[in-house]
Amino acid sequence: MTKKVIIIGGGIGGLALANLLQNDGHDVHIYEKNHQLGGRAGTKKRDGFTFDTGPSWYLMPKVFEDYFRVFDIDINTALSIKRLTPAYKVFFESHDPVTIQGDVNKDAPTFEAIEQGSGEALRQYVAEGDDIYRIALRHFLYTDFSRPSQLVKGEVVAGSARLLKLLATPIHSRVKSFVKSTPLQQILEYPMVFLGTSPFKAPAMYSLMSALDFKEGVFYPSNGMYSIIELLVATGKKLGVQYHTNADISAIQTNGKQATGIMLRDGTQINADTIISNADLHHTETALLPPEAQSYPQKAWDKKEAGISALLMYIGVKGKLPQLEHHNLFFVDAWQDNFKNIYEHKTIPKSASMYVSRTSSTDPSTAPKSHENLFVLVPLPTGVHLTEKKKASLAEHFLTQFGIAIGEPELTKKIVSQSLFGPDDFTARYNAWQGTALGMSHLLGQSAMFRIPPKSKKLQNLYYVGGNTMPGIGLPMCLISAEIVYKKISGIRQPGPLAKIIGKQK
Numbered sequence: 001m002t003k004k005v006i007i008i009g010g011g012i013g014g015l016a017l018a019n020l021l022q023n024d025g026h027d028v029h030i031y032e033k034n035h036q037l038g039g040r041a042g043t044k045k046r047d048g049f050t051f052d053t054g055p056s057w058y059l060m061p062k063v064f065e066d067y068f069r070v071f072d073i074d075i076n077t078a079l080s081i082k083r084l085t086p087a088y089k090v091f092f093e094s095h096d097p098v099t100i101q102g103d104v105n106k107d108a109p110t111f112e113a114i115e116q117g118s119g120e121a122l123r124q125y126v127a128e129g130d131d132i133y134r135i136a137l138r139h140f141l142y143t144d145f146s147r148p149s150q151l152v153k154g155e156v157v158a159g160s161a162r163l164l165k166l167l168a169t170p171i172h173s174r175v176k177s178f179v180k181s182t183p184l185q186q187i188l189e190y191p192m193v194f195l196g197t198s199p200f201k202a203p204a205m206y207s208l209m210s211a212l213d214f215k216e217g218v219f220y221p222s223n224g225m226y227s228i229i230e231l232l233v234a235t236g237k238k239l240g241v242q243y244h245t246n247a248d249i250s251a252i253q254t255n256g257k258q259a260t261g262i263m264l265r266d267g268t269q270i271n272a273d274t275i276i277s278n279a280d281l282h283h284t285e286t287a288l289l290p291p292e293a294q295s296y297p298q299k300a301w302d303k304k305e306a307g308i309s310a311l312l313m314y315i316g317v318k319g320k321l322p323q324l325e326h327h328n329l330f331f332v333d334a335w336q337d338n339f340k341n342i343y344e345h346k347t348i349p350k351s352a353s354m355y356v357s358r359t360s361s362t363d364p365s366t367a368p369k370s371h372e373n374l375f376v377l378v379p380l381p382t383g384v385h386l387t388e389k390k391k392a393s394l395a396e397h398f399l400t401q402f403g404i405a406i407g408e409p410e411l412t413k414k415i416v417s418q419s420l421f422g423p424d425d426f427t428a429r430y431n432a433w434q435g436t437a438l439g440m441s442h443l444l445g446q447s448a449m450f451r452i453p454p455k456s457k458k459l460q461n462l463y464y465v466g467g468n469t470m471p472g473i474g475l476p477m478c479l480i481s482a483e484i485v486y487k488k489i490s491g492i493r494q495p496g497p498l499a500k501i502i503g504k505q506k
């Protein structure tokens with residue numbers, strides 16, 4: 001039966017779910033508060049440069065392939081997805097740079113040259129991570145854990161002791177049992193930042209991220225990350241999804257155990273049969289719902305942890321920086337202190353690890369000729385407030401630090417375009433809880449079966465989609481989230497990707 005569905009928020013999770021539901025015959029409307037669709041995965045043009053505003057790593061390609069196969073789209077062809085070689089380069093405070101090829105056979109000798117025995121250790125670490133990744137894809141990632149019977153399948157039971165151990169051990173402890181030198185530990189631990197958490201807190205289960213780095217590979221759509229959003233929206237438009245932008249929702253209306261509709265900031269009320277929130281979950285629960293309909297009132301959030309915030313810098317530089325690859329990481333020696341400052345002391349580190357994308361190295365159209373397009377991300381604590389002046393002085397400070405690390409001490413003098421985005425901007429633009437850049441972190445208590453499930457406990461027709469619910473943070477994870485919610489609404493109970501269930505997986 002056709003139902004009217006309202007999705008609050010046009011982030012990747014909302015856009016992806018809209019297509020699945022509209023394809024099934026529902027009448028789907030997305031209401032997005034900002035002018036642009038895509039949420040954190042946005043795009044921005046300035047001074048002749050084009051920036052992706054958030055995500056820049058295209059990981060877990062199979063998840064993208066499977067999602068788009070539902071619509072008979074081959075994403076690899078549609079977006080000319082290419083593998084980046086090298087995958088990334090790492091700069092250190094007191095070690096020579098290391099280039100990672102994204103192929104364990106090539107990277108094992110690089111490890112071995114730094115620490116004897118670490119080449120073989122890397123092979124083993126990646127093989128085990130890959131095992132976990134495959135089990136997760138088959139049994140954990142595409143489920144909301146509402147059917148425990150799915151978890152007693154042979155393969156899961158056989159591996160459950162190992163998986164439980166990996167859930168209970170911080171990843172840092174596991175990594176140091178494989179490699180001893182700080183640079184190598186940093187290379188195996190940095191992906192935890194992608195999950196909004198610290199390697200000293202994240203469960204070792206996430207060693208699967210290194211299987212993505214060293215085995216599956218790092219990819220890039222030829223026209224940038226925003227082309228994924230454009231493809232989702234083009235697909236939705238063909239199907240008939242209706243997009244309402246500049247539409248700030250101020251309330252979800254309820255009647256007993258039913259969500260009945262939404263109210264826009266200007267007072268307009270719109271009814272629907274099903275409501276799905278892709279907006280920040282803290283905002284959805286504490287600001288959009290009346291107290292009696294909140295499954296997670298403020299006191300529940302007081303016990304939860306928001307992921308990191310960040311200072312984002314969109315930088316145009318005059319001249320070329322050939323010493324940089326597409327993806328570049330800079331790690332400080334005081335690795336653990338850097339994380340402690342951010343997660344525990346909630347202070348801004350003086351010297352900070354950071355990520356820099358030289359997007360123009362792969363896509364020259366993102367910068368004028370003889371210029372570079374740099375996207376810089378410095379993780380910051382949540383809950384801090386920065387004035388424009390403070391953001392600018394931090395940017396100058398961190399870029400100087402990075403310039404020195406890459407042999408460009410005058411880097412800041414070559415900047416011809418700069419815009420900054422900080423914790424308060426995440427709150428203002430996305431209603432982000434405590435200014436988090438990524439959403440709820442992936443601590444053990446907020447991972448896998450412990451993450452917020454995709455359905456309200458109080459309202460029978462209110463669902464959640466996106467990075468805060470299961471399975472978690474990241475573009476591919478949000479596509480999986482959309483599939484989980486779609487299956488829940490449609491009564492599909494099989495685990496695994498939808499494309500497989502409907503016979504479209506290759």
Ligand SMILES: Cc1cc2nc3c(=O)[nH]c(=O)nc-3n(C[C@H](O)[C@H](O)[C@H](O)COP(=O)(O)OP(=O)(O)OC[C@H]3O[C@@H](n4cnc5c(N)ncnc54)[C@H](O)[C@@H]3O)c2cc1C
Nearest residue numbers: 009011013033039040054055056057249279466467474475
């Ligand atoms: C700096 C940065 C770098 C990242 N790097 C990567 C990466 O390299 N690779 C990767 O895979 N992932 C990366 N991520 C994570 C990824 O971008 C997110 O996990 C994903 O985009 C979140 O999507 P979402 O569906 O949860 O929605 P969001 O993108 O959070 O969008 C939610 C939408 O809801 C809207 N909204 C909120 N409140 C309301 C309201 N009241 N009314 C109407 N609309 C509302 C917001 O405006 C927003 O558009 C990165 C994220 C950031 C911020």
